[in-house]
Amino acid sequence: MEEDTFIPIILFFLLLFATYYLLGTQALSSNIFMLSIYSMFVPILFFTYGAYIEKQIVKSQIERLIDNLTSNAKELDIGIPPMPHLDPNKNLDLKVKKDNDDLLKKAFITLSIGFVGGLIISMSLWKFAKQTFNFKHLVYENFSLLFLVAITELVFFGVVTKNYRTLDTNGIKKHILEQIADK
Secondary structure (H helix, E strand, O other), X not given: OOHXXXXXXXXXXXXXXXXXXXXXXXXXXXXXXXXXXXHHHHHHHHHHHHHHHHHHHHHHHHHHHHHHHHHHHHHOOOOOOOOOOOOOOHHHHHHHHHHHHHHHHHHHHHHHHHHHHHHHHHHHHHHHOOOOOOHHHHHHHHHHHHHHHHHHHHHHHHHHHHHOOOXXXXXXXXXXXXXXXXX
């Protein structure tokens, strides 16, 4: 495990202890249950819808940059040479796919262990508290919150993230033209 990982883990357990000490077993059980279900939902959302949105963002920004560059080249009356024949390197594509598949597998295994472990701990706390709170209500409450978070995330990805522009086309054009002028 990396050195930077220990600080969040220590903070996590301190927060769990503070939750138990200040709010009791029910709040601790609820928080652990919520973390468990969120630990599966958020990555699934990211690796599916988030990855799709990210591809769309990159594609639209590259197209906007190319449109911008070609219009400037036409304004400056710079001839654009015909496209050379390019053979894409399939080995690089396969390596990226393999690396991504390995990452997904590792993430799924790790998060599944955390998910199942969190559910077991949450239920154990309920048993430890001698079932003094309604676990069924806790489940409904946390899944209702997850539903609201899911809607918020989907709206955020679909409206804000999809339309956010990370590329500064003018800055990139300036850099490209400076590099061309230097050579």
